[in-house]
Amino acid sequence: MHVLILGGTTEARRLAELLAGEAGVRVTSSLAGRVAAPRLPPGEVRVGGFGGVEGLADWLREHRVDALIDATHPFAGTISFNAAAAAALAHVPLLALRRPGWVAGEGDDWRVVGSLEEAARALPGLGERVFLTTGRMGLAAFSGSELADLWFLVRSVDAPEPPFPARMEVLLDRGPFSLDGERELLRRQGIDVVVTKDSGGSATSPKLVAAREAGVPVVVVRRPPGPEGVAVVASPRGAVDWVRLVRG
Template identity: 60%
Template structure:
């Protein structure tokens, strides 16, 4: 059988490796938004499919027998396209999604529906923000002139940006001691993040808790209802039963 993994996450790479070990032919698809992506084992394609119609045709032409959507929790468009294309091509689809983060102990979390709402919350929470929501969508914060931003992302961020800012280009996993030192060095008094989940970037939440900082957390966008798991081993078993 041939399986398409919509990837770009650690879970997708793990799944590709485990299926490869079981002699399952895997094609991993990456969006191509990161300059130097971490590549999984097996065949890799980079770039879009051309919407629902393009993905539907691609599934049929390549005789794909199963699709696993293991994209980032905020990859909303490809998630919706995959759902509708798999249905149209009559190909089973599984969503592999890591669990979201949950506040604990002395956490001071403020939930936001999107980046615009997160930006609206900031002036009442702090003056020096650590912005870790990725390089896209930063225009939502561009008009907050009184605030200063430390912006961290993998590749140089899109314009426009806040007037007062510093950019740090880095890629996880991040360690607690490093996150704590970074926030202290820059006098950060509020953290902004998306609810990405997973351990690779969770240390910033622990550091914010230890430093007593408020955290603005952007909720995940909704995904179409369907088969879903948070466990890579369960995803392997699902594929093998197709």
């Protein structure tokens, strides 16, 4: 049985590890190629796009894929819709592996917004030293002159490219991050507002706890909607169970 995982996430790597131990299962992981030195999962790996819906459907047919699992980042967006359309064209079963989103708890000061642009508009008056943890893509939303007085600490795996905030320091780092480390980072940098996407999971959630403890507001960009009618599981183990059902 050939399983194609659209990956690039911690859950995708874990799923590849689990499926690599399944008898009679061949695993191929597809990475978008946006990270210069990704952590490679076990099994076969391909890097780069497919060329849209038709390209992905052709790849599924050509490589005799029996099951497709979309384990991309919750904010990957386009690929999830392409996967749903391509799976339908190629008549391949599709599953979405989505880590649960974060939920605000007692003491959290969250401002939930619908986009990076809304997050940028919410910043004036909230703080002056911003911890921006939305990745290196989309920094243009924070490059406007109305935010010129704000200072940004931008954390990403790879160096960002312009346009980006006028006053900015880049911290190249990769999760998972510890609570002690996040506490110290907020303290050392004098952070008084955090901006993040609701990516979910535990690898980057300690910043939320550190912000709550420090009384720092957090602007949270909600997840975009995914394609309708796609089966969803919340864990790699759940995805393995699905593969077993498909295999019969």
